[in-house]
Amino acid sequence: MLKYCLILLPFLTFAQSGSNENPVKPSYEVDNIELPAGLSAQVTALDFMPDGRLVAGFSSGEIMFYHPDTKKWDVFAHGMHEPLGFQVVNNTTVIYIQRPEVTRASDTDGDGKADLFETLTDDFGITGNFHEYNYGPVKDQEGNLFIGLNGGSPGGWIRSEVRGKLDLGGYIPLPKQMFSVVPYRGWIMKLTPEGKLLPFASGFRSPNGLGFDNKGNLYATDNQGDWIGTSPLHHVQEGNFYGHPSSLYWREGWEKGPPGLLPVHELDSMRTKAAILFPHGIIANSPTQPLTDLTEGKFGPFAGQMLVGEMNSPRIVRVLLEEVGGQMQGACLPFLDGHGLRKGNNRLAFDPDGNLWTGQNDHGWAGDKGIQRIRYTGVPPMDILNMNLTPKGFDLEFTEPVDPTIAGNPEEYKIRSYYYEYHSKYGSDQFDVQNIQVTDLQISADGKKVSVTLNQLIPDRVYEFRLENFKSARGTLLANKIICYTLNRLKN
Amino acid sequence: MCASLLHQSVYAQQKADTTLHLRAQEGLKFDLVRFALPPGTKVKLVFINDDDMDHNMVIVQPGTREKVIQDALALGEKGPTLYYVPQTKDVIWSTQVLGPHQEAEYYFTVPSKAGIYPFVCTYPGHGMTMFGAIYAGIPMPPLQEDKHIPAQQREQASHGAHVHHQKVQEALHPYTLEAPYLYRIFMPYSGPASIAVRLPGEISYCYDAELCRIRYAWSGGFLSNMDLWKNKKDTCAILEGEIFFEDNQKFPLEIEGMDDIQLKFKGYRLVDGGYPEFNYELNGVAVSELTRPLPDKRGFTTTYRIKNNNRPIKISLRENLVITSRQGKTKRSSLIIPAKKTREFTIETIIKNI
Numbered sequence: 021m022l023k024y025c026l027i028l029l030p031f032l033t034f035a036q037s038g039s040n041e042n043p044v045k046p047s048y049e050v051d052n053i054e055l056p057a058g059l060s061a062q063v064t065a066l067d068f069m070p071d072g073r074l075v076a077g078f079s080s081g082e083i084m085f086y087h088p089d090t091k092k093w094d095v096f097a098h099g100m101h102e103p104l105g106f107q108v109v110n111n112t113t114v115i116y117i118q119r120p121e122v123t124r125a126s127d128t129d130g131d132g133k134a135d136l137f138e139t140l141t142d143d144f145g146i147t148g149n150f151h152e153y154n155y156g157p158v159k160d161q162e163g164n165l166f167i168g169l170n171g172g173s174p175g176g177w178i179r180s181e182v183r184g185k186l187d188l189g190g191y192i193p194l195p196k197q198m199f200s201v202v203p204y205r206g207w208i209m210k211l212t213p214e215g216k217l218l219p220f221a222s223g224f225r226s227p228n229g230l231g232f233d234n235k236g237n238l239y240a241t242d243n244q245g246d247w248i249g250t251s252p253l254h255h256v257q258e259g260n261f262y263g264h265p266s267s268l269y270w271r272e273g274w275e276k277g278p279p280g281l282l283p284v285h286e287l288d289s290m291r292t293k294a295a296i297l298f299p300h301g302i303i304a305n306s307p308t309q310p311l312t313d314l315t316e317g318k319f320g321p322f323a324g325q326m327l328v329g330e331m332n333s334p335r336i337v338r339v340l341l342e343e344v345g346g347q348m349q350g351a352c353l354p355f356l357d358g359h360g361l362r363k364g365n366n367r368l369a370f371d372p373d374g375n376l377w378t379g380q381n382d383h384g385w386a387g388d389k390g391i392q393r394i395r396y397t398g399v400p401p402m403d404i405l406n407m408n409l410t411p412k413g414f415d416l417e418f419t420e421p422v423d424p425t426i427a428g429n430p431e432e433y434k435i436r437s438y439y440y441e442y443h444s445k446y447g448s449d450q451f452d453v454q455n456i457q458v459t460d461l462q463i464s465a466d467g468k469k470v471s472v473t474l475n476q477l478i479p480d481r482v483y484e485f486r487l488e489n490f491k492s493a494r495g496t497l498l499a500n501k502i503i504c505y506t507l508n509r510l511k512n
Numbered sequence: 513m514c515a516s517l518l519h520q521s522v523y524a525q526q527k528a529d530t531t532l533h534l535r536a537q538e539g540l541k542f543d544l545v546r547f548a549l550p551p552g553t554k555v556k557l558v559f560i561n562d563d564d565m566d567h568n569m570v571i572v573q574p575g576t577r578e579k580v581i582q583d584a585l586a587l588g589e590k591g592p593t594l595y596y597v598p599q600t601k602d603v604i605w606s607t608q609v610l611g612p613h614q615e616a617e618y619y620f621t622v623p624s625k626a627g628i629y630p631f632v633c634t635y636p637g638h639g640m641t642m643f644g645a646i647y648a649g650i651p652m653p654p655l656q657e658d659k660h661i662p663a664q665q666r667e668q669a670s671h672g673a674h675v676h677h678q679k680v681q682e683a684l685h686p687y688t689l690e691a692p693y694l695y696r697i698f699m700p701y702s703g704p705a706s707i708a709v710r711l712p713g714e715i716s717y718c719y720d721a722e723l724c725r726i727r728y729a730w731s732g733g734f735l736s737n738m739d740l741w742k743n744k745k746d747t748c749a750i751l752e753g754e755i756f757f758e759d760n761q762k763f764p765l766e767i768e769g770m771d772d773i774q775l776k777f778k779g780y781r782l783v784d785g786g787y788p789e790f791n792y793e794l795n796g797v798a799v800s801e802l803t804r805p806l807p808d809k810r811g812f813t814t815t816y817r818i819k820n821n822n823r824p825i826k827i828s829l830r831e832n833l834v835i836t837s838r839q840g841k842t843k844r845s846s847l848i849i850p851a852k853k854t855r856e857f858t859i860e861t862i863i864k865n866i
Contacts, residue, residue: 055686056686057686058684058685058686058687059685059686060684080684080685081695081696081697082685082686084686093686095686095687098685098687098689098693099693099694099695099696099697100696101695101696101697118696119696119698119704119705120696120704120705120721120722121705121721121777123779124779134782135781135782135783136779136781136782137779137780137781137782138778138779138791139721139777139778139779142705142721142722142777146704146705147704148698148704148746148748149746150744150745150746150747151744173744175744175745176745176746177528177746179529179698179704179746179748180529181702181703181704182703182704183703183704183705183722383744384744384745385744
């Protein structure tokens with residue numbers, strides 16, 4: 021354990037601010053948003069109305085509007101049961117998920133407050149266990165809504181009255197195992213435009229974040245815990261199973277008893293591996309909502325890439341996805357650390373001007389409260405723009421030409437490779453940690469791309485790069501110095 | 513005693529029906545002086561000592577509070593090792609002594625026999641003011657008339673009713689709520705998809721959104737322990753008043769000829785300043801239902817609007833209720849609304865003996 025601490029220590033320092041040798045304005049600045057008195061600002065949902073108002077939901081049931089120009093707050097609805105995500109319909113109507121249902125709330129009389137609350141679906145079970153949070157909804161191009169149903173926590177139990185068919189047949193009374201004793205806890209569900217709620221994908225533990233990439237692929241994060249060695253980002257496809265077994269009990273035709281008691285290799289052969297693993301203690305401990313940057317450059321050079329909130333540290337994570345061998349995989353790295361950013365980044369939304377808003381929550385876990393806005397100052401960051409697998413290593417693309425004296429030195433690449441175990445235990449250590457050598461380096465003519473050849477490239481491992489001393493040819497230090505690639509498939 | 517406590521907590525850890533937060537506060541008092549819990553409820557107790565002194569919490573047999581206090585004093589030098597809990601049959605359950613600003617979780621089961629069970633701090637000198645009562649299956653009297661709570665809290669209630677409730681509200685939201693309003697929240701004695709509705713006149717009801725009906729109504733304060741949103745624990749709101757109406761019999765409304773009742777909750781509309789008009793489908797027929805209080809807490813009026821229906825509606829009468837409607841006629845055990853009146857009709861429900 022001590023060894024890990026020593027290794028990890030350098031990553032925990034926030035080193036994005038300008039160095040002494042190169043004092044520049046930061047590329048991103050963080051503003052605090054003033055909140056109304058009396059509000060416990062545990063943010064559960066965040067989005068923008070077409071007219072530019074922020075709509076925010078809170079643990080204590082409020083749904084409120086914020087006018088960025090006048091800085092005024094208004095109440096849209098109150099008394100909601102943990103509204104954990106929005107789907108804005110128009111300036112008077114918002115769809116959201118809460119504990120009991122997916123609700124469409126509309127202001128039909130024009131007074132600015134919702135007066136009509138329509139239940140779009142409540143066709144799923146609830147036991148009353150505190151951890152049965154519901155996430156989403158996000159909408160695909162066909163108009164389907166997707167929601168995520170958290171499993172029940174062993175830190176609690178079920179109420180004497182539950183909704184849905186209570187079936188303890190899949191329950192294993194082991195400590196620390198999330199359970200699914202009513203349908204369809206641990207599933208991502210699809211709500212069709214006709215109002216039918218269908219099971220879509222299983223194997224989730226605590227998928228506190230759904231979103232699409234810029235190609236319309238659905239993603240969900242999950243949280244490290246039992247069966248989840250480190251927190252993942254999954255590319256969610258119909259019928260797939262993503263690893264946490266409890267939910268399998270509700271798969272059609274399931275006759276194998278408690279799924280958690282099946283041999284691990286059998287479960288492992290059924291599961292779809294994560295597109296991205298966020299190494300615990302290095303990139304994220306509790307990732308939240310994935311949100312694709314569709315600002316077309318207003319928010320800086322990362323247009324089309326995905327950002328993911330993080331609860332446990334003052335960080336927002338960036339994700340770089342690519343398709344290899346028909347599957348999504350890729351890299352994750354910090355996007356912003358510190359700079360006034362708080363912990364607890366639970367929900368993200370872009371405003372029409374291309375600023376990123378983040379809503380924070382703690383709810384008894386590590387985190388914080390409040391809302392912040394992250395602005396791109398127009399100063400281009402020196403950062404990793406992309407990371408792509410090659411047959412023998414990786415291409416690292418930077419936003420600016422790199423300083424070739426550093427980038428050309430194999431010793432400047434501190435690379436480790438390891439894997440996380442798939443097991444019922446809570447979390448996983450890093451196994452078979454190996455130091456990887458760079459055997460060849462090529463820098464492109466424009467100085468922005470480095471092709472790295474490695475002495476080892478093995479699937480089902482994470483390749484973690486530390487580029488501590490990297491800077492641009494003009495001397496700007498690399499903003500984020502660590503990047504982790506989840507290698508599921510090799511490239512031919 | 514230790515062994516039995518341990519056993520109880522392991523058992524209950526998986527099975528608590530509700531979580532209760534109880535604070536020992538400065539001035540020798542508990543923050544809550546009474547709560548209603550059905551007999552047999554498995555309770556997870558989060559006991560928090562906010563005070564600078566030591567405190568415990570002991571649940572005793574009805575009517576034995578003062579005797580237990582005396583017995584605790586008589587423990588003398590043995591007191592500290594026994595956490596000031598006398599080893600008598602009057603004591604049902606107890607916590608350990610919590611030091612200043614300590615917090616601990618416990619599990620206990622409300623006795624299966626209905627009764628008013630006092631709880632008290634038996635630390636020497638505390639018990640005469642530091643106590644309250646668990647109402648197990650017995651209706652609560654108004655706070656200002658409750659002889660089972662300390663005089664100080666009783667007087668506070670009669671001078672400024674529901675001070676505690678008001679304070680909780682202000683701390684929780686950036687606005688002041690005025691009845692009618694509602695909360696979707698985990699409620700006791702109801703399904704997990706419940707809606708707590710606060711009406712004017714200090715009446716509240718619990719609507720079960722799965723069963724599309726009012727489960728019960730209570731008078732007095734609204735809900736306490738609404739800070740349950742802050743915790744990663746199983747939680748449930750606690751009623752701050754007395755249940756005066758309960759209905760768990762078969763669904764009260766029936767379209768004639770369709771006695772296999774199928775319900776689907778469709779949501780609600782807020783009307784007349786915030787009264788929820790619930791929408792649901794009863795055997796595929798769209799029903800809207802709006803409940804308002806009758807003056808003097810005698811009961812309610814409920815207005816139904818039913819679309820595209822050409823059959824009479826039957827409303828089951830109940831023994832403890834007087835159910836009438838100007839649009840309907842009583843026939844045996846039912847109130848019948850003729851088909852042509854079902855577009856909109858109002859029934860009045862008066863609770864007997866209140």
